[in-house]
Amino acid sequence: MDDKDRKLGSYRTKRNFAQTSEPEGHEKSQNRLYVVQKHAASTLHWDLRLEHGGVLLSWAVPKEPTMKLGLKRLAIHVEDHPIEYAKFEGDIPKGNYGAGHVEIWDRGSWKPEGDVDAAMEEGKLEFQVAGERLHGQFVLVRMDRDEKKDNWLLIKKDDESSDAAPK
Ligand code: MN
Numbered sequence: 349m350d351d352k353d354r355k356l357g358s359y360r361t362k363r364n365f366a367q368t369s370e371p372e373g374h375e376k377s378q379n380r381l382y383v384v385q386k387h388a389a390s391t392l393h394w395d396l397r398l399e400h401g402g403v404l405l406s407w408a409v410p411k412e413p414t415m416k417l418g419l420k421r422l423a424i425h426v427e428d429h430p431i432e433y434a435k436f437e438g439d440i441p442k443g444n445y446g447a448g449h450v451e452i453w454d455r456g457s458w459k460p461e462g463d464v465d466a467a468m469e470e471g472k473l474e475f476q477v478a479g480e481r482l483h484g485q486f487v488l489v490r491m492d493r494d495e496k497k498d499n500w501l502l503i504k505k506d507d508e509s510s511d512a513a514p515k
Contacts, residue, residue: 352376352402358427362445369438373430376402382458382477383434384413389448396423396502398475400464403428409502413454413482417510418503423488425498454481471500484509 356373365372381399386392387408394413397404407423414421434455440447456479460467467473471490477483485505492499504510 350402352430355401355403355428356430359429362427364444368440368444370436370440371430371432373403373432375431377431378402380457380459381431381434382454382456382479383452384409384454384479384482385436385450386453387446387448387450389440389446394453395426395450397429397434398458398460399431399434400460402431404431404433405464405468407488407500407502413502415482415484415504415509415511417506417512421502423500423502425490425500454479456480456483474505 352373360372363370377399379399381397381404383397383404385395385397387395391410394409394411396407396409396413399405406426406429408426409421409423411421435452437451439449456477458478459476461474461476464473471493473488474485475487476485484507487503487505488500489503490498490500
C-alpha cells in the first residue's frame with residue numbers, strides 16, 4: 349500500500365465500484381490540477397479539488413464559488429479523491445454515495461504559496477488558481493474542526509483579477 353492508497357482509504361470505503369462509474373484511483377501524476385465539479389447530490393454543491401501528493405485535496409462548497417473580493421464561501425473539507433476524478437462527469441446511481449449528476453464547472457491548474465502539507469495542518473492554504481471561471485489568488489482558512497466536521501472558508505483575495513467587494 350503506497351501513500352496514495354492510504355490517502356484514498358476513506359474515498360474507497362464509501363463507494364461500490366461495481367455500481368458507480370467513479371474512478372477507483374490508480375493513476376499517478378505529479379501535476380497541479382485544479383477542478384471544480386458541480387454536483388447535484390441530495391444537496392447541490394460545488395466540489396473544489398486541488399492536486400497534491402498523488403491525490404486531489406477536496407472541499408465541498410454549498411454555494412457557487414465566486415470571484416467577488418472577500419466574499420466567504422463555506423468549504424467543507426472532505427476525503428481525498430483520486431487524480432482521475434478531475435475528469436469525472438456523469439451520474440452516480442441512486443442508492444450510492446453522492447448519488448446525482450456531476451459536471452465539470454471549472455478546471456485548470458493551481459499553485460500553492462509555501463508548503464501544502466504544513467498549510468493543511470495549520471489551516472491556512474494560500475494559492476493561485478488558473479481556471480476559466482476562477483483565477484487569481486484565493487485562500488482557504490480552517491474555521492472549525494472536530495471528529496465529525498472540518499469546515500473551512502474559501503475567500504477570494506485582493507488582486508487585479510478580483511471583482512469589487514460586495515456591498
Ligand atoms: Mn460532491
